Amino acid sequence: MRPPPALGPMTPTGFCGQRPHLAAAEHGQRGGAPSPSPHNTSDADAACVVLGTFAPQRRRIYRLAGAVVHPKLLRSQPSLLSLTMRSFQLLAATALLAPSALAAAVPAVEYCANPRVVSTAYIGRNKDVLVTQTACDDVRAPVAAHALEARQANNVCGSTFDTFCFTPSGGGPDPNECHVITDALLYDSQNVGALFTLDPAQNTTTITMQYRSCESFMVNQAGVALTYCRTDWASILDNLAFNCQATQNAHGGLSVATNQEWFIQVQST
Template identity: 50%
Template sequence: MLFLSVIFPLAFIGLVAGNPVVVEDICPGNKVVTSTQFIGKDKNVKMETITCDTPNASDAVEKGALLEAGQSINVCGAACDTHCFQPSGGGPDPNDCHIIADALRFDSQNVGPMFTVATSTTGVCDSNNTLSLSFASCTTFFRNQGNVDLEYCRTDFASLVDFIAPNCQATQNAHGGLCISKETLGWFVQVQHS
């Protein structure tokens, strides 16, 4: 306990003294939490559905524009490119992120294998919807930036969380990261410090 009481103030001083790491905001504009619940076996992972305003309409991806209202595209198994946030320091604890991944796997078996992230709550392509999951030092989210609803597998999301969290740390000169879809559907998964 003495160890923690000495380390915590030193860590805090390091953050205040000019650590350049800035926690990324989930939304670049206004953020509205449309639902909150706790998931996983122990119901200890906070899940929020968040609507983010798009800074301008040209940021929305056009693929899927011909789909009928209510249709969605399944992007389970879709490839994405991983990028780590630099510089090093301030990343999430990979063990906390693994709790989120386990909660996703539990829900995959007990709720359903997929989830849907809509593109807009208004029916107009004017917002990005995000599914955010948080536990202790780790926050991860799936962001739909396109103009069509997307379905994604909980186990794929869990695998990305388990890959990004330990591979985008200080030893890689990073503090979290994201995996951006290789397709033009406009989605990504991000892992960062809460």
């Protein structure tokens, strides 16, 4: 298996253990105490925030003790930092799957109401990556997403996002198996098309990809059709798979659009 593409150097400048440092990091300020190892971060402080630079664009990584906190929530409700946020629960969706197909997981009810698998297929050069399209009755959308309704084109390729690693370590996916999904995305980008669409009106709110121990899914939270690049998903997938591992005191993670229109998650099956 060929090695993953270079993600560029990571140059951490850390803010750990203290809420004022975390608030400073969220607003893009640099400074504060040196960053200790995430292994030494207490659950009470629930914070080891690392600002990292990955080619080709800047991405922020938040390592929270067993929690994922969106930036808007950090700004509006700082007290949430001391809480353990709920992890994403999985619902095994077996309807419409052939007996030999793997069960596909979909996001929790908190994001996807009444999830229903509407199609499955295998993609990639070797047709070994399972892709599942899931419909939701409703997906909670941020206020910022309503601005999309007036647009003609909802292409969100290249949009900015924040990246979160799930802590602590243990039970994460094999990054090399995640890279098989990356290869399948790149193969389809060249042979099927560079773009794909998540359209709630066409019963496609969530797309899940699975290969052995690795699973990645993208959720449209905007409430309107969003078009995204397969190469962008591939880049995010490799970034999460190889940089949210046990060596980073993590077991997978997610990238969420800055305006929360969408998110991509990587986890074990």
